[in-house]
Amino acid sequence: MRGSERQHNLWYDRLRPAWSPTLSHDATNKNNLLLLVQLRWLAVCGQIITILFVGFGLGVDLPFLPMALILMALVALNVFSLLRARSQSALTNTELFIQLLLDVATLTAQLYLSGGATNPFISLYLLQVTLGAVLLQPWSSWALVALTALCFILLSLFFQPLALPHLHEGGLLQLHIQGMFFCFVLTAGLVVLFLIRASSNLRARDARLADLRQQSAEEHHIVRMGLLASGAAHELGTPLATLSVILNDWKRMPLFSKEPELTEEITEMQGQLARCKAIVSGILMSSGEARGEGMVRTTVTGFFDDLVAEWRASRSPRHLVFQNGFTPDAAIVSDLSLKQVIFNVLDNAHEESPSWMKVVTMRQGDNLQLTVTDVGKGFSQEMLAEIGRPYRSSKGRPGGGLGLFLVVNVVRKLSGTVSARNRPEGGASVTLELPLSSLSVKGSGNGH
Template identity: 55%
Template sequence: METMSSAHSTSSASAPGPLFSAIRRNSDDITGRKNLQLLIQLRWIAMFGQLATILVVNYGFGIRLPVAQMLVVLFGLLLLNAVSLLRLKLPKSIGNTELFLSLLIDVATLTMLLALSGGATNPFVFLYLLQVILGAVLLEVWSTWVILVTTTLCFGWLAWYGHPLPMPLDHSKGLFSLYIEGMLICFVLNGVLLVIFINRITRNRRQRDEHLAELRQRAAEEEHIVRMGLLASGAAHELGTPLATLSVILGDWKHMEPFKSDGDMAQEIAEMQTQVLRCKSIVSGILLSAGEARGESSEETTVREFLDELVEEWRDTRPVKDFIYLNDFGTDLSIVSDSALKQSIHNVLDNALEASPNWVRLDVHREEETLLVSVTDRGPGFPAEMLDNLGRPYQSSKGRPGSGLGLFLVMNVLRTLGGNLRARNLVQGGALVTLSLPLSVVTLEEE
């Protein structure tokens, strides 16, 4: 077990391989698309806000502005947003470079509008800070420094070449000063936009990190399963020879006179042969699940036939006292049998039988295109911490070394097939475990 544990720890640490790197790139692309959408939304807000400001200042306050030229700049922003929306529909990933160029264009547009409306004396010149902060949150470090240097140079150029607006120097009026009012509006606008969009960007990153953590865990678990499959397959091959030898010896004993004439001994030999055959069947099942002799496992059957045979086999080989089986699937459906699914249901039934030796129940239902298999027992139920980590390896209340792998394997089999596993404790006592599986993955396609 120490070897297996160390192998598991090593695999967990080294799980992020090429596959995980590809998944991470895909996750980064999703985050990049969300961030580009945020920039597009911010640009819409800026366009309508700047248009309203131009109209109010020019026609409300009587401060003459080159309205036509400024509207041309706003029309350029409109075209940029249209191109950005089309870019979102392309499958190519969105990375740091595209976000960086988008912010640079926003800085250039803001600089042109400020140059046409007072230069560095325009109170809205502090919108440069919004661009720098967005760059710090969205971009790589070098890109952020480029944005900072660019905005600083633009500010200096506006201060050197800009023409101040014909506004009265009335700073002493406080809030009644047009310039102070403009600065207040700029401050509130910066604050509101930063709170809204920084929270969104942070939420996008948090969702990406949670998704990556889940994928990393799944990658580690899947590698753990591969290692277990290799160990199981090797063990099954090694067990094949001694089991075959035992079967031959028991067959010889059955026909030997000292055992043949003793009825009790002959009965025990027959029971031993039955158990050896069961062991050989289990070994064959392990090899089958490991991918060997796969052609033998693809058999045409129906949902009812598959489950009826599964239940009959399980009931005949387990010491269950009171077993209830209700199949309410409805109209039968042709499927391809799957040994891994069969073993998964057996595992859940075995767990229920161990928790509740006197009573187990199996219900089969259908919800639209989903097969639901529910197993109920009257045992002590699941500990709360196990329900919170359902399907994690070595989560068990049995207290035995190596226990807790049953539901872990079932969860991964179902997840591979596109299904799910849920468990809950019942108010009256006991537990309910439900396996859900899309019928589309096992349905037999009609030619």
């Protein structure tokens, strides 16, 4: 059991996803903070327009200087919030709570300077409570409710009364109703705008989490297959070694040495046996054993020249066109897992199109691009839609589709992409694109 557990840990370290729900939640918090910043800019513009209209349009004597200072503080808070949203550190619920508390504080200060609870814009507290209910955890949302209620009570007791123009009672009531109407329109518009955007952020987060869960399930599937493969490789080691000894003994026996045909067949069997042992060694290296031996420092051009030459020698395709157009060359570190991934793509193309295939490598900025083209029957639309899903294959045999599934997941682990398409003139092409940083000596520390 200890050997099995060790293999499991090695495979899991190589293939586990570099994500967590916490990271996705932090991204949602930062998106919501940016949305809060946008609403705050609207609030600043709305307050400026309202203050100017009430002060100069209605002739109400307002304390312009203190109100301007509060607006400047709100602008400074917004600038700080923008910088915070772009930082790398996680954004917590407490920080969002403090952001909304500062919004409540500035609103309370403006209301204190403009009539307190008699100001029709006091219902803007409901906007703060709505934001808190969506953005914050339950305890902080209820705390915000309690604080805004307390501010309402205090503003009904302590405030600076407004010097309103001399209007009769009906005129004052009409002015108050107009203020309430504008406040209602403003609050309703901002609430709808915020809820639509916040809901979009939440849906995007849920979709991202669903993709990550699917990716995690696929990578754990690879771990299980890796355990099976490495276990089978261990079990096959002994009988292969026994067969190798027997064939060597047979080749030295006079009975066989006198028969040239038998000797030739024994030599062929030894060659095939050596290939089987190489495959078993490759499986063990890819699963983590002899790991240092499996990693090779090379260049992109040298890697693909050697890889295609080896594949051509072992598979003997009828017609293979190879164009190594990667320039300028770059140093990389490769191991057997990367080599096996590309072998899988070449094997699939050769099986589908044994008469002709083409392999092209090129450089696209800081990425390596490999395209394998064939003249087979191509992919079905269902296959194109589910490229890289396990057991999705048009070959109709048990285990079909695992090769491309492994290709997609290993390439994704290296921060690359795999795409497939059908060619208009017939056949299909599969393109692998890998960032050179993930193949470099520095990047190989985590990727290999």
